[in-house]
Structure formats: structure tokens, C-alpha cells
Amino acid sequence: MSGAHRETGRRARRRTRRARRAVAVVCMAIAAVLGTSVYALSAITACSGGVTTVDAAVAPELAPAVSAAAGAFNGADHRARGKCVRVTVRAAGPAGVAALLSGQIPAGAGVRRPDVWVPDSSLWLRMLARPPRAVGGPLARSPLVAAVPRSRASGTPGTWKGLLDAAEPDERRSRAVRLTLADPSRTGAGIASLLIAREREGDASFAAFARSVRESTAPDVAGEFGALAGTAARPAPVLAVPEQAVWEHNRKDPAAAVQAVYPQDGTLSLDYPFTIIDDRPGTRLFERALRGGEALGRFRAAGFRDPAGRAPGAFARTAGLAASPPAVLAEPGPALVRRTAQEWARLTLGSRMLSVIDVSGSMALPVPGSRLTRLQAIAQASQEGLALQPDDTDLGQWIFSTRLDGDRDWRQTVPMGPLGGRIGSVTRRRRILSALAGLRPKPDGATGLYDTVLDAVRYMRRTYRPEMVNTVLVFTDGRDEDPGGPTLDRTVAALRAGRDETRPVQIIVIGFGPDVDTAELRRLADATGGSVYTARAPQDILRIFGEATARRLCAPAC
Structure with missing residues (x-):
């Protein structure tokens, strides 16, 4: 080989190494931005014959070590059936994947089905009526x-x-x-x-x-x-x-x-079992890599025992742990x-929701194909959804527009408490049904969304009940229109500043009608680990209630 060719080859190899380092930096940036997810992506190398990708959902505490092992695996250019195998790793709470596999989460709820699943425990597999057939032994303990x-x-x-x-x-x-x-x-x-x-x-x-x-x-x-x-x-x-x-x-x-x-x-x-959901080409190769010495070393370095129960060597030198x-x-x-x-679910599961309903002037607009206004459609769906809640559900109701209560954009219509509890001579359930039936739009009212959402979340955080799922449920047909209120950036910053992962309060937004600014609403919901749904017809709202309830099993990593 000529000197010129050798020099060209060295330059090409240097470029490849630089490209790999650049991709690694990008991968770390993606993980930092997404927070709850860790991704292992392959270096960009020539790959004749195409690429097959294996998506692995891994328990969050093990995901960084599996991601690092996947990066090494991808860099080795493994092939299966003539194609390069690339593995992506994402941190996923095991409850969400289990709910997906058991059919509790509808196909349209936005939860991705993995090819490989590594839950934190094989107990999840024992809870499934039809567990996956290809369940390997533990990767770590x-x-x-x-x-x-x-x-x-x-x-x-x-x-x-x-x-x-x-x-x-x-x-x-x-x-x-x-x-x-x-x-x-x-x-x-x-x-x-x-x-x-x-x-x-x-x-x-x-x-x-x-x-x-x-x-x-x-x-x-x-x-x-x-x-x-x-x-x-x-x-x-x-x-x-x-x-x-x-x-x-x-x-x-x-x-x-x-x-x-x-x-x-x-x-x-x-015990972190390696579980194959979809036996794609390359999944077995990846499993063998995770059972190899290099991957086991990564798991030990992260504080896990090996599949046989042997402790990391560092445990013998670490106070507070036993080898x-x-x-x-x-x-x-x-x-x-x-x-x-x-x-456990029967004994402890409860819901605590503050329902916040938009009554601005645009809620008087008709819903195409029906005789209902937007507000009537939301009230009707809410009445039907209320019938699905047990008496020990804590529920309160606010309405909002602009200047509903002096300078304040919202007003409480029903105070928070159990649906089965009494307010005066009637139950709270009956009082809420009556309040829904009596909702009227404010003819000249705009949408004071941001300060209402902030006050609602602050109220739920201040009165937080740890034995319940604490949620602010917002119904709106548009975007914030209150020039005297906070900006979107200030609202998002305030929501994030008050967030406490040990006392989570999520915003669930149901946007109704064609004027909804989904991007704006998503920023509000994301600041609390919540979610946004859009509805075009009244029947969509009841479907969304079901999807939102199902996603509680996997939030915030859905």
C-alpha cells in the first residue's frame, strides 16, 4: 500500500473516532435533556445490508449501566441475518410496561411497546395473566x-x-x-x-x-x-x-x-430478568453481551450483585453494607x-382531583355536529365521568375565566372533599352534579389560564395527601388571554420551582375544540410530569378519562 493510501486511511480512522466521540456527546446531551430516559445509540459507521434496531426498556436504576453496555455492543458492529444490530435503551418504570402488556393501557395512549424488557423484578412477570415466553434469568440482584x-x-x-x-x-x-x-x-x-x-x-x-x-x-x-x-x-x-x-x-x-x-x-x-417481548434479530446477541464479563463489571460498579448473589468487591470496604x-x-x-x-390496591388506592373548568366566552360556541355548546359538552362528559368515581374519591371544582371573583380569575364552586361526604343537606357528588348543570359561560370573559393553573397546583401541593394520587384536571378550549397575568415562561418556571418528587401533583389538561394551543398546554403539563389530551367531540372526553387513569400506572416515564 502506498504512503498516500496509508495516510488517507489514518485520516479516515481519525474522522471515524471523532464522529464516535461526537455521537457519544450527543447521546449524553439527549439523556440530560430527557431526564428520565437513557439512550444508547450507535456510532455512525458504514453498514452494508441495512440496520435492525432493538428497543430495550430497562428499570431506571439499572438503565445507565445497560446503556453503557449497549454503547459498547453497538460499537462492535454485531450483525444478525445480514443486518447491523443497533440497541437503544430507555429507562422505563416497570409498572407502565406491565400495564401495557396486560392491556390496561389502550393502544392509542402513547406508550411504546419494547422489544426487550428488563424490569426491576420478576414479580411483574408473575402478575401478568400471559407473561412473555422468552424470559431469561437475572442480569443482576x-x-x-x-x-x-x-x-x-x-x-x-x-x-x-x-x-x-x-x-x-x-x-x-x-x-x-x-x-x-x-x-x-x-x-x-x-x-x-x-x-x-x-x-x-x-x-x-x-x-x-x-x-x-x-x-x-x-x-x-x-x-x-x-x-x-x-x-x-x-x-x-x-x-x-x-x-x-x-x-x-x-x-x-x-x-x-x-x-x-x-x-x-x-x-x-x-432480580432484573432479561425478558424478550419481540424476538427481533439481534436480541439474543444483546442478551449474551449483557451476561458477559464487561457488562457484569458495569453492574457491579453500579452497586448490584451478580446473578449468583456475589457482592461487588467494594462492599467489603464500604461501611453500611455487607458483602x-x-x-x-x-x-x-x-x-x-x-x-x-x-x-394493596383495594386498601390504599385513592384519587384526589381538583377539576378546573374554563367558562370564558368562547365556551358558548357550538360543537359541530351536535346541539351542545363547548361548555355543555364538557359538563355532560364530566357528569358521566363522575359516575365512575367511588365515594372515597376526593374532588373539588373551580371555574375560571377573567375577573370571576374581584380581580381573581377563578372561583371555587365546590370545596375539596370525599364524593360521599355531605355538604349541607346533600352529598358532594350531588353538589358537583348540580354545579355542572348550572355552568354558564361569562359572555365577555377571556381565558385566565396561567394564574389559575398556578393557584390550583399550589393549592393541591399545600393540601397534599400522600395516600392519594393528587391531580389538577384542567378543561379548556383555548390559550391564555389575560394580559395582566404571568407569562408562559414565568408560569412554567414557577411550576418547576415548586415541584417535589416525593409529593407529586400532576396537571392533566383536556383541550377541547379547534382553538387549543397544544404546545402551550404541553409545557404546563410537562412542568409537573403531567400530560395533555385533545378532544374534538364530547365522546372523546370520556375516552380520555380512561386513558389518563391508565397512564397513572406508568407516569412520569410513559
């Missing part, structure tokens, strides 16, 4: 432990039985510890905690346990650590968390490091897993 402030570790019961007894008051004593769980409807750690409680408590005591801990349930594992604030308080805080979460917390916040208590009566582990494997409980069967999850 993380046993459930009790995390406590180090100053209180010596006084913490050393068994789950002791912890559960200490967390539940009775007629003779108050509870000695405040046990916090991750939401069992959204996390494998939460489900595992419930199953341990059921095993230790039995049927009669389980209901009492569920009622006693529902107020201290966090949305996810990361949110549990918020319960450690004010560690001198009584009762003492105890978190049921995966061991890896202790590793991650102590690494990020060593000043507030916690101790992992490994229950002597045994525990369950998160030896804990005692293991028997794995629960599918029937017990489903029953326990269903019982």
Missing part, C-alpha cells in the same frame, strides 16, 4: 434491606418480623419505627415489601399493616430517602429499599449515609403475587 440512619442502627430490630411489629401500633403501645415503602403499584421493591409483610403477618394483620404504612409510602425508591429528614424524630425512620439504593445514596450523600440492616429471617431480592449474601426467602408464586397486589 439487589436484596431488600432495611435502611436506617447509622446513629440508630444498633436499636433497629434485626428481622422483618421485628420491624413489622415495631411499625404497627396496638392498644398497648405506639409504634417504635416509621416504616416507609416504595409504591407497590409502581416498584418491585414495594411489591417485595408487601409480600414479606404478608408472609410474616398473615391475612388478618396484613390489612392493618397496609393501612398503617400507606401514608408513609413514597412514589419510588429514591423518594423513600426523604423520610430520613429530621432523623432525631420519633418514631425512628426505617426504609424498605434495595441494597443498591443504599450504595447509591451513600455514594451521593456521604454526610447522610445510612446503614443497611440485613434481616436475619430472610429477604427477597430484585456476604443475606438469608433468602422462598419466591412467592404468581397467585400470591397477584392477590397481594390486588389487596
